[in-house]
Amino acid sequence: xxxxxxxxxxxxxxxxxxxxxxxxxxxxxxxxxxxxxxxxxxxxxxxxxxxxxxxxxxxxxxxxxxxxxxxxxxxxxxxxxxxxxxxxxxxxxxxxxxxxxxxxxxxx
Numbered sequence: 001x002x003x004x005x006x007x008x009x010x011x012x013x014x015x016x017x018x019x020x021x022x023x024x025x026x027x028x029x030x031x032x033x034x035x036x037x038x039x040x041x042x043x044x045x046x047x048x049x050x051x052x053x054x055x056x057x058x059x060x061x062x063x064x065x066x067x068x069x070x071x072x073x074x075x076x077x078x079x080x081x082x083x084x085x086x087x088x089x090x091x092x093x094x095x096x097x098x099x100x101x102x103x104x105x106x107x108x
Contacts, residue, residue: 001083002046002047003045003046003047003049003080003083003084003085004046004083004084004085005042005043005045005046005084005085005087006084006085006086006087007042007086007087008086008087008088010088010089010104011076011087011088011089011090014089014090014091015035015038015090018031018034018035018038018074018090018092019031019034019035022034034071034074037071037074038071038074038076038090040071041069041070041071041074041076042069042076042087044069045069045078045085045087046085049067049078049080049085050067050080051069052067052068052069052078053067053068054066054067054068055067055068055075055077055097055101057097057098057101058101058105063105065079066078066079066088066105067079067080070093072093073092073093073094074090074091074092074093075089075090075091075092075093075097076089076090077089077090077091077101077105088104088105089101089104089105
């Protein structure tokens with residue numbers, strides 16, 4: 001049975017920002033490649049939502065309701081609620097993920 005996969009408004013903004021940045025500083029073809037890869041990684045969650053690992057930054061805080069999958073160097077952070085997968089954050093894994101996760105997921 002497949003799960004519905006949804007991007008939150010924040011994840012959509014993340015993708016737009018990543019796409020715009022790559023288009024401006026590299027090429028539209030590179031931006032298309034990253035967009036396609038991120039969407040394919042997200043689509044794999046429809047069949048296997050539990051395959052992602054817990055983000056280590058959240059594990060240290062005792063939070064186990066979010067998981068992540070990778071499309072290097074990007075991380076897709078998501079949450080499973082009933083038969084739906086909500087992708088809440090898409091970010092370059094080389095960023096300060098502790099601060100980014102705290103702001104986005106914990107509202108700090």
